[in-house]
Amino acid sequence: KEIVVSGIRPTGYLHLGNYFGAIRNYIRMQEEFNCYFFVADWHSLTTHPDPKDLPGNVMRVLAENIASGLDPEKVSLYVQSDIPEIAELYLLMNTLAYIGELEKVPTFKDKVRTQPQNVNAGLLTYPVLMSVDILIQRAVKVPVGKDQGQHLEMARDFAQRFNKRYGNLFPEPEAFNYGDNLIRIPSLTGEGKMSKSENEMATLYLADEDDQILKKVKKAKTDSGTGEPGAPMPESVSNLIDLMKLVSTEDVVKFYQEAWNNQTIRFGDMKNQLGEDMVKFIAPIREKAKDLQQNTDYLRKVIKAGAEKARANAAQTLQEARKLIGINYY
Numbered sequence: 001k002e003i004v005v006s007g008i009r010p011t012g013y014l015h016l017g018n019y020f021g022a023i024r025n026y027i028r029m030q031e032e033f034n035c036y037f038f039v040a041d042w043h044s045l046t047t048h049p050d051p052k053d054l055p056g057n058v059m060r061v062l063a064e065n066i067a068s069g070l071d072p073e074k075v076s077l078y079v080q081s082d083i084p085e086i087a088e089l090y091l092l093m094n095t096l097a098y099i100g101e102l103e104k105v106p107t108f109k110d111k112v113r114t115q116p117q118n119v120n121a122g123l124l125t126y127p128v129l130m131s132v133d134i135l136i137q138r139a140v141k142v143p144v145g146k147d148q149g150q151h152l153e154m155a156r157d158f159a160q161r162f163n164k165r166y167g168n169l170f171p172e173p174e175a176f177n178y179g180d181n182l183i184r185i186p187s188l189t190g191e192g193k194m195s196k197s198e199n200e201m202a203t204l205y206l207a208d209e210d211d212q213i214l215k216k217v218k219k220a221k222t223d224s225g226t227g228e229p230g231a232p233m234p235e236s237v238s239n240l241i242d243l244m245k246l247v248s249t250e251d252v253v254k255f256y257q258e259a260w261n262n263q264t265i266r267f268g269d270m271k272n273q274l275g276e277d278m279v280k281f282i283a284p285i286r287e288k289a290k291d292l293q294q295n296t297d298y299l300r301k302v303i304k305a306g307a308e309k310a311r312a313n314a315a316q317t318l319q320e321a322r323k324l325i326g327i328n329y330y
């Protein structure tokens with residue numbers, strides 16, 4: 001079976017972007033592939049989270065993954081910091097990554113703009129650590145959203161560079177989404193994408209209560225509309241149609257697409273419908289995640305078993321990497 005790796009940072013509440021960009025793929029992939037899914041706690045340290053918050057955030061990400069349908073019996077579900085082999089391979093791989101290329105990465109440049117007071121070396125080498133998460137399990141498929149596409153290109157570059165310098169060890173991993181193109185879920189304001197840390201009103205979280213969901217969808221941006229029949233759909237409207245495609249029936253989607261085309265569309269009705277369908281989608285995940293979060297004993301058991309399997313596989317790769325490099329003295 002092909003090997004799959006993906007991770008999520010424990011930096012806040014999971015949202016629809018995380019679900020449709022990543023988790024939805026995990027759930028299908030667990031039936032077909034040898035899957036390693038993890039919580040990227042080391043990666044989250046680049047933004048200096050409060051140590052008090054970290055354990056709770058990690059447990060919630062785990063609970064939300066399982067509540068969404070991930071089965072810890074089928075996949076290896078673990079926490080990044082439980083695999084020290086990753087840290088060693090990261091040290092080795094850092095010597096093959098060039099400062100110039102790391103400084104050019106768009107996610108790094110964003111951080112330089114948004115957190116200028118904390119441009120730490122961990123941010124610069126973030127793509128190296130992420131590549132190692134993937135390469136250490138020798139994964140070939142990596143289910144992620146569009147924002148991670150560039151990082152995957154770098155993972156392939158680092159794999160190639162290592163293989164060329166020291167000998168063949170790493171397959172080249174590809175970003176993956178069922179349905180081909182990587183997904184980007186837009187924010188409800190139409191500006192930027194949904195994200196864990198940005199504007200709360202613009203993002204639908206898996207932990208949102210029904211009334212919050214309805215309120216956010218109602219406030220979503222729509223253009224005043226009703227121009228010429230057949231007018232091209234503005235982005236604010238096509239964003240909502242795209243969200244509908246994820247949670248509503250085909251008939252509902254078709255109805256509103258046609259209503260736009262002949263300009264009989266009523267945005268109030270459309271948002272009520274979308275809100276209700278969103279509630280139907282999110283509520284069961286939210287309730288299940290709440291229950292699971294109470295059960296920390298179970299979650300700890302899951303990550304312990306997950307780490308055991310992930311570590312065994314990582315240790316083999318690391319051993320081969322050391323040998324190829326010449327760290328082989330006894």
Ligand code: TYM
Nearest residue numbers: 006007008009017018021022040144145183184185193194
């Ligand atoms: P993170 O924690 O920011 O996001 C987790 C996953 O959710 C996807 N995602 C989105 N997809 C579509 N639309 C959106 N609006 C949206 N927002 C987030 C992300 O693409 C991601 O798949 N660097 C990674 C974590 C990581 C990782 C890895 C991933 C660390 N090591 C190894 C894969 C393999 C990150 O920060 O994801």
